[in-house]
Amino acid sequence: RKEVEQDPGPFNVPEGATVAFNCTYSNSASQSFFWYRQDCRKEPKLLMSVYSSGNEDGRFTAQLNRASQYISLLIRDSKLSDSATYLCVVPRGRNSNSGYALNFGKGTSLLVTP
Amino acid sequence: DTGVSQNPRHKITKRGQNVTFRCDPISEHNRLYWYRQTLGQGPEFLTYFQNEAQLEKSRLLSDRFSAERPKGSFSTLEIQRTEQGDSAMYLCASSLEAPQETQYFGPGTRLLVL
Numbered sequence: 001r002k003e004v005e006q007d008p009g010p011f012n013v014p015e016g017a018t019v020a021f022n023c024t025y026s027n028s029a030s031q032s033f034f035w036y037r038q039d040c041r042k043e044p045k046l047l048m049s050v051y052s053s054g055n056e057d058g059r060f061t062a063q064l065n066r067a068s069q070y071i072s073l074l075i076r077d078s079k080l081s082d083s084a085t086y087l088c089v090v091p092r093g094r095n096s097n098s099g100y101a102l103n104f105g106k107g108t109s110l111l112v113t114p
Numbered sequence: 115d116t117g118v119s120q121n122p123r124h125k126i127t128k129r130g131q132n133v134t135f136r137c138d139p140i141s142e143h144n145r146l147y148w149y150r151q152t153l154g155q156g157p158e159f160l161t162y163f164q165n166e167a168q169l170e171k172s173r174l175l176s177d178r179f180s181a182e183r184p185k186g187s188f189s190t191l192e193i194q195r196t197e198q199g200d201s202a203m204y205l206c207a208s209s210l211e212a213p214q215e216t217q218y219f220g221p222g223t224r225l226l227v228l
Contacts, residue, residue, distance in 0.1 A: 004156075034216075043205060043219040044157065087156050100209070101147060101170060102217060104156030 003027065006088050006105035014113055017078050021108045023071045023088030032100075034089040035062055035073050038107065044087055048073070078112045085109050116140060118220035120206050126226045127196055134192045135223045139208030146189050147217060148181055149205040150174065157205055163189060164211065196227045 005024045013019045025033070032051050036044040048055050050071060054063040061074040075082055088105040119138045127133050139146050144165050149157035160179070162170045165186040175181075178196075183189040193200055203222045209215040 008154075043221050045219070046216050049216070089156075092159060100215065100217070101159045101162050102149075102157075103159070104149075106154065106156050 003092075003103045004088055004090050004105040006108050008106055008108060010109040010111055012111045012113060013078055015078055015080060017112075018074065018076045019078060019110065020075075021073045021086055021088075021110075023073075023105055025069050025071065025088075025090045025103075027090060027093055027103075028066075028069060029093060030090050032091060033062075033064060033071050034102070035060075035071075036087040036089055036104075038085045038087055040084075044104075047086070075110075078110075080112050080114065083110055083112045118206055118208050118218055120204075120220040120223050122223055123221060124224045124226075126228065128228050129196060129198060131196055132192065132194045133196060133225065134190055135204055135206075135225075136188060136190050137206030137208075137220060138188045139206070140218060141187075142210065143208035143218075144186065144211050145209045145215070146183060147207040147209075148189070148191050149207065151203045151205055151222070152201075160191075193225075196225075198227050201225055201227045 035047045037047045038044045048062045050062045050064050059076045063072045085107040087107045089102050091100040121136045146163045148160040151157040159172050161181050163183040178194045181191045203224050205222045206220045207217040209217045
């Protein structure tokens with residue numbers, strides 16, 4: 001099993017639609033999870049952090065299922081500006097010498113159309 | 115701008131040449147990470163510093179790659195005897211030393227090896 005797996009898409013949805021992305025991870029010891037957004041030819045930017053069962057921020061909801069090692073990102077009322085690649089991110093693991101170096105999925109591409 | 119900065123933003127070089135990239139982290143961040151991203155993939159971890167100490171290297175960091183952070187502030191990533199397979203976006207990120215710190219990414223250096 002790859003460390004972080006995502007459906008690459010692309011997901012093409014009309015404005016106003018609800019869209020969900022899924023992600024599975026292999027490191028059962030992970031305690032924190034992230035969704036980053038990456039626009040074309042730009043750097044990744046943090047969208048949401050997930051530390052417990054889930055997190056909600058406006059139109060965005062992230063949910064975590066530790067038993068299934070599965071994370072999801074739900075976007076409601078999609079906007080044209082939501083078009084981007086969404087990266088599922090899981091820390092590589094922590095030991096006494098390591099910080100939170102990150103494992104990224106390949107990303108899921110979203111295109112919101114008028 | 116007080117974010118992470120990287121220079122140069124673009125570099126074109128011929129195979130066999132050496133290249134060096136620089137990253138200036140957010141000033142109070144003592145952790146600094148280097149990642150590499152190729153087309154269609156998520157960023158892949160290369161190495162990590164806490165202050166001036168290089169604490170972790172991935173297997174992707176071959177002996178042609180070396181990274182330094184001599185004074186615990188800016189960092190350099192050098193690639194010797196570049197190969198076409200080194201063509202990628204090289205991303206730097208920094209974070210605070212805290213239990214669940216967020217990594218903030220710089221704009222990246224895009225390398226093309228001809």
